Amino acid sequence: MNYFNSCVSNGIEMAIFYLFLNYPKPGKTPIMKVLITAVLFVSALVSCSVKRELQAEVVSAQLVQIDTVNRYSGNQLYLTWKCSNNITYGTYASIPNRYQVGLVMPVMIQR
Numbered sequence: 001m002n003y004f005n006s007c008v009s010n011g012i013e014m015a016i017f018y019l020f021l022n023y024p025k026p027g028k029t030p031i032m033k034v035l036i037t038a039v040l041f042v043s044a045l046v047s048c049s050v051k052r053e054l055q056a057e058v059v060s061a062q063l064v065q066i067d068t069v070n071r072y073s074g075n076q077l078y079l080t081w082k083c084s085n086n087i088t089y090g091t092y093a094s095i096p097n098r099y100q101v102g103l104v105m106p107v108m109i110q111r
Helices: 003-008 012-021 031-049
Strands: 056-070 075-083 088-094 104-110
Touching (some): 075 104
16 A cells, blocks of 8 residues: 555545535635634644554464453453463453364564
């Protein structure tokens, strides 16, 4: 995805284009529409300049514990994973899914 597509995909830019297409004639511009247009324009410029990159690496994690917990008015599985650098992770899964302790899966961790 190139830079232009990532900026237009936000939706804020689409609102700005809509306001400019439907802008009233000079001399009859309400102050609120000018203010909203200015705020949207500034937020569009800021959203295009902010970096959204995340550096991650894929490591293998092993399932070490399975618990049943009550969550969102129902029972779910709480899976505890441990990766090679002794970091533990917790995830939730639905009851019908079957997992075995010792299962190894790839996970992404932040660098």
